[in-house]
Amino acid sequence: MDNHILEIKNLDRVFRIGGMIFGNKIKAVDDVSIKMPSDRAWIMSVVGESGSGKTTLARMILGLLETSAGEITIDGKSIHYHMKHKKEFYRLVQPIFQNPFTAFSAKQTVESYLFETALNLGMAKDKEEAAALITETLKRVGLNYDQVKNKYPNQFSGGELQRISIARALITKPKIIVADEPVAMIDASLRMNIVNIFRFLKEEAGVSFVYITHDLSTAYYVSDYIATMYKGSMIEFGKAQDVLEKPGHPYTQLLLDSIPKVGDKWTAKDRMHMADAEKKVLSKIGCKFARRCPYATDQCYQNTPEMVTLEGEHRSLCMKHKEYKAG
Ligand SMILES: Nc1ncnc2c1ncn2[C@@H]1O[C@H](COP(=O)(O)OP(=O)(O)OP(=O)(O)O)[C@@H](O)[C@H]1O
Ligand SMILES: [Mg+2]
Structure with missing residues (x-):
């Protein structure tokens, strides 16, 4: 039996932009491979700037978007199999989205969502059993059923509603939760609260998380694994x-350097630097990061980098390691 709960092999997603004739193709996800263990729960953060392909990757894992090439295997079965057995799949993998206010309709009580999930996915046989399951699940995210009962989404804060989204995802007792920017819309002071819930659920309920985030400080704090994305490529992966x-990659280094330290100010200069580089046209050959890389040599423009294993599971898509090894 496969000992990987999530296995992604050479995954691509191409989008066509513009018309069929004059249009262009972009590879939003480009040859991404990841293997995540099944013998223990983990939190894998996927980090990278806007447009790097994080959401596209998440949507493919969730079966919400078709793959262009490559394979996704979850709990030993391909995503194509899972899409034919959706009820089973939603018990295994659950999403949490960025904006909890759009995840719930303003016209429906939030508890009705919790009941629907419990009853439709066969987690409870009747309303009474569902209510017991919902009470227990809400407790796991620090809420009482009474706080939620008969209330509509606009009666909660963003942080509370996101906790209810987590509870909803937990109702199916999933093995994996894919959370796409779950703290982005939440007050900075409450972000740790959400990621602490992830940590607690990993430890207490054995749930693994694909945690997509711009917020490196929470990724820093909560991750067992980190995957860095850059223009569709996974340029680094490791514990x-x-x-x-x-x-192992200069881009990861750049991201780490940009984590604000206490007392530091986020200056306009930093912002300009990122935006400026973003506009440059990239050729198909060579390293996608070369133009921004302080270590780039001629070979970085002339050759396409391959993934190099540094140590154990730590891999980087950077030529400096190859050169180092060869030399
Ligand atoms: N449906 C689509 N049609 C065309 N292009 C798309 C589509 N969805 C995403 N893209 C493009 O694919 C690339 C990756 O987008 P994606 O949303 O996955 O990035 P992201 O890393 O999630 O960014 P953000 O941090 O802003 O959420 C971008 O260039 C984006 O414009
Ligand atoms: Mg996104």
Whole structure:
């Protein structure tokens, strides 16, 4: 039996933009491979700037978007199999989205969502059993059923509603939760609260998380694994400690350097630097990051980098390691 709960192999997603004749193609996800263990729960953060392909990757894992090439295997079965057995799939994998206010309709009580999930996915046989399951699940995210009962989404804060989204996802007792920017719309002071719930659920309920985030400080704090995306490519992957202590890719280094430290100010200069580089046209050959890379050599423009294993599971899509190894 496969000992990987999530296995992604050479995954691509191409989008066509513009018309069929004069249009262009972009590879939003480009040859991404990841293997995540099934013998323990984990939190894998997927980090990278806007447009790097994080949401596209998440949507493919959730079966919400078709793949262009490559494979996704979850709990030993392909995503194509899962899409034919959706009820089973939603018990295994659940989403949490960025904006909890759009995840719930303003016209429906939030508890009605919880009941629907419990009853439609066969987690409870009747309303009474569903109510018991909902009470227990809400407790896991620090809420009482009484706080939620008969209330509509606009009666909650963003943080509370996101906790209810987590509870809803938990009702199916999933093995994996894919959370796409779950703290982005939440007050900075409450972000840790949400990621602490992830951590608690990993430890207490054995749920693994694909945690997509711009917020490196929470990723830094909560991750077991970190995957860095850059223009569709996964340019680094590894155990969080390895990636954070010895980043194998200059882009990861740049991201880590940009984590605001206490007392630092986020200056307009930093912002300009990122936006400016973003506009540059990239050729198909060579490293996608070369133009922004302080270490780029001629070979970075002339050759396409391959994934290099640094140590254990730590991998980087950077030529400096190849050169180092060859030399
Ligand atoms: N439906 C679509 N049609 C065309 N292009 C798309 C589509 N969805 C995404 N893209 C493009 O694919 C690339 C990756 O987008 P994606 O939303 O996955 O990035 P992201 O890393 O999630 O960004 P953000 O941090 O802003 O959420 C972008 O260039 C985006 O414009
Ligand atoms: Mg996104």
